[in-house]
Amino acid sequence: xxxxxxxxxxxxxxxxxxxxxxxxxxxxxxxxxxxxxxxxxxxxxxxxxxxxxxxxxxxxxxxxxxxxxxxxxxxxxxxxxxxxxxxxxxxxxxxxxxxxxxxxxxxxxxxxxxxxxxxxxxxxxxxxxxxxxxxxxxxxxxxxxxxxxxxxxxxxxxxxxxxxxxxxxxxxxxxxxxxxxxxxxxxxxxxxxxxxxxxxxxxxxxxxxxxxxxxxxxxxxxxxxxxxxxxxxxxxxxxxxxxxxxxxxxxxxxxxxxxxxxxxxxxxxxxxxxxxxxxxxxxxxxxxxxxxxxxxxxxxxxxxxxxxxxxxxxxxxxxxxxxxxxxxxxxxxxxxxxxxxxxxxxxxxxxxxxxxxxxx
Amino acid sequence: xxxxxxxxxxxxxxxxxxxxxxxxxxxxxxxxxxxxxxxxxxxxxxxxxxxxxxxxxxxxxxxxxxxxxxxxxxxxxxxxxxxxxxxxxxxxxxxxxxxxxxxxxxxxxxxxxxxxxxxxxxxxxxxxxxxxxxxxxxxxxxxxxxxxxxxxxxxxxxxxxxxxxxxxxxxxxxx
Numbered sequence: 233x234x235x236x237x238x239x240x241x242x243x244x245x246x247x248x249x250x251x252x253x254x255x256x257x258x259x260x261x262x263x264x265x266x267x268x269x270x271x272x273x274x275x276x277x278x279x280x281x282x283x284x285x286x287x288x289x290x291x292x293x294x295x296x297x298x299x300x301x302x303x304x305x306x307x308x309x310x311x312x313x314x315x316x317x318x319x320x321x322x323x324x325x326x327x328x329x330x331x332x333x334x335x336x337x338x339x340x341x342x343x344x345x346x347x348x349x350x351x352x353x354x355x356x357x358x359x360x361x362x363x364x365x366x367x368x369x370x371x372x373x374x375x376x377x378x379x380x381x382x383x384x385x386x387x388x389x390x391x392x393x394x395x396x397x398x399x400x401x402x403x404x405x406x407x408x409x410x411x412x413x414x415x416x417x418x419x420x421x422x423x424x425x426x427x428x429x430x431x432x433x434x435x436x437x438x439x440x441x442x443x444x445x446x447x448x449x450x451x452x453x454x455x456x457x458x459x460x461x462x463x464x465x466x467x468x469x470x471x472x473x474x475x476x477x478x479x480x481x482x483x484x485x486x487x488x489x490x491x492x493x494x495x496x497x498x499x500x501x502x503x504x505x506x507x508x509x510x511x512x513x514x515x516x517x518x519x520x521x522x523x524x525x526x527x528x529x530x531x532x533x534x535x536x537x538x539x540x541x542x543x544x545x546x547x548x549x550x551x552x553x554x555x556x557x558x559x560x561x562x563x564x565x566x567x568x569x570x571x572x573x574x575x576x577x578x579x580x581x582x583x584x585x586x587x588x589x590x591x592x
Numbered sequence: 593x594x595x596x597x598x599x600x601x602x603x604x605x606x607x608x609x610x611x612x613x614x615x616x617x618x619x620x621x622x623x624x625x626x627x628x629x630x631x632x633x634x635x636x637x638x639x640x641x642x643x644x645x646x647x648x649x650x651x652x653x654x655x656x657x658x659x660x661x662x663x664x665x666x667x668x669x670x671x672x673x674x675x676x677x678x679x680x681x682x683x684x685x686x687x688x689x690x691x692x693x694x695x696x697x698x699x700x701x702x703x704x705x706x707x708x709x710x711x712x713x714x715x716x717x718x719x720x721x722x723x724x725x726x727x728x729x730x731x732x733x734x735x736x737x738x739x740x741x742x743x744x745x746x747x748x749x750x751x752x753x754x755x756x757x758x759x760x761x762x763x764x765x766x767x
Contacts, residue, residue, distance in 0.1 A: 318620070364718050368647035372634075375655025379627070382659065386620065386666045398666060401659050408656070425719055 326380025
């Protein structure tokens with residue numbers, strides 16, 4: 233169900249629409265990041281039988297704003313022993329790569345806009361840009377995100393930070409392998425690397441009620457491999473060894489304060505949002521869900537289903553973090569290389585065999 | 593037109609990164625310049641129409657291999673390298689030699705009329721055509737290369753495994 237886009241757009245309309253879409257999507261992403269911090273604090277509090285933030289606004293809903301103001305007005309310490317150019321660049325690298333992969337994520341079908349003032353109507357994709365290699369772009373941008381953490385650890389010139397940075401880069405490279413391989417099965421089944429085409433291939437139902445999402449369609453193992461690898465890739469518990477507070481103080485961001493620390497925080501949550509989006513698109517059928525009602529509702533429901541699934545994954549992230557203890561480092565490496573990697577490879581072989589047998 | 597402007601900009605960034613790689617005295621800065629070179633090369637591939645190669649360039653080279661470089665530099669804690677003045681022969685012969693070589697290559701490429709011109713973005717580099725080339729037309733070389741890489745990996749494992757550990761392990765097997 234691809235939109236007949238690109239034909240009726242003049243270059244000016246294209247630029248304006250792209251600009252509006254980019255600003256809107258980045259704004260929504262940053263708001264989502266701020267409120268997932270709130271979600272984390274609230275859910276963790278409930279899990280530990282506390283209240284969490286309640287003072288600022290109803291249910292503490294304005295807490296992210298208060299936090300933001302606090303981060304801006306805190307003193308920004310720069311230790312004399314840091315290597316300054318990279319110390320400043322590291323949080324910027326982390327946050328830029330965390331945010332930019334949202335550019336290829338589709339979050340709905342398409343809408344018709346206009347006509348305004350004699351121009352249009354335009355069909356606009358619910359996505360900043362649709363690429364043939366969308367999935368590879370997400371993987372590429374994720375793989376560049378390692379530099380923020382590694383450089384922060386090294387440039388701080390502090391042994392805890394260095395250990396955290398080294399752990400983070402080793403862990404992220406290791407789990408990137410099983411993460412990438414777990415997605416190959418989905419790519420084989422849909423025959424495309426475009427995220428929109430992958431979602432389109434998951435429409436319809438089995439036996440009238442089970443949706444044809446990839447998680448129910450032979451990729452269950454791949455889904456679990458992806459989820460575990462994504463937790464390690466975003467440095468979340470039970471894989472948060474790079475910032476294990478009981479042994480490394482705070483790991484790679486030990487020497488950071490104020491807004492620079494907040495940027496690492498934002499990068500972590502933005503990475504979680506991206507990982508949740510990819511899980512939704514590849515395994516849970518993206519924006520597919522029951523569509524009904526008047527035209528305006530039919531246009532917005534796909535976006536709602538997409539956001540609901542992403543929210544589910546974000547909640548799962550928080551839930552897991554406050555339920556499971558941390559791995560030991562050798563267990564982490566052994567688990568990644570000796571269990572997840574062979575499992576992902578076996579999944580590829582089986583999927584490829586079945587697809588080839590069906591085709592012949 | 594936009595393609596050409598972007599292509600020139602990223603070409604300039606690529607060359608600047610390469611020069612910076614040589615000028616910097618600290619290994620970390622040199623490694624980061626190499627990442628800039630690789631990333632801008634990826635953009636050049638993308639602008640030429642080779643999408644798949646561009647993505648792989650970033651994932652494999654900029655995202656994985658260079659991280660290993662960085663880890664190595666960090667672990668060794670390599671400091672700034674010492675500078676010598678360099679040999680005079682290299683300056684006298686090398687710089688003109690590079691200039692002459694570059695001019696020769698450019699001149700040959702521009703004046704060989706039998707080489708077809710391809711406009712920017714017209715190359716077929718989408719994943720499906722690459723896959724057809726790799727797994728259909730050049731299947732045997734592809735498989736042979738993969739065996740070669742496997743041999744290289746095994747060689748690396750043998751080289752880094754400490755002999756005393758292997759010996760102890762085999763003795764344990766005998767007991």
